[in-house]
């Protein structure tokens with residue numbers, strides 16, 4: 001069976017790999033822009049998939065599921081940061097390169113976010129959802 005947590009962990013590995021590449025490409029503007037665009041695309045798919053898990057978990061946890069809202073808020077903030085970095089690079093100055101410090105901050109926020117999901121949310125998903133619920137969530141994720 002497809003496991004929603006495994007699917008999301010695979011996404012995390014891909015996203016962390018993209019972030020590591022992004023950090024290495026300090027000088028190459030075109031590569032950085034292409035990496036940011038790929039990151040944005042993959043993030044949006046990942047966040048939509050995660051939304052399916054969060055909805056399933058909210059139902060299973062009842063009022064205990066409210067802390068998931070802060071993760072959804074972080075998804076918005078991460079997306080906004082990526083968009084800002086892309087806009088900076090597509091600005092009137094052709095040689096604009098995002099401040100390495102901003103890239104570094106983005107990576108740190110992503111890592112913290114992913115760690116929280118893997119150590120808390122995914123553990124809850126593994127213990128509080130039935131096999132049938134997990135299968136159903138995985139099926140819905142793959143359609144997003």
Ligand SMILES: [Fe+2]
Pocket residue numbers: 047050071075113117
């Ligand atoms: Fe997330």
Ligand SMILES: [Fe+2]
Pocket residue numbers: 008012046050114117
């Ligand atoms: Fe995630």
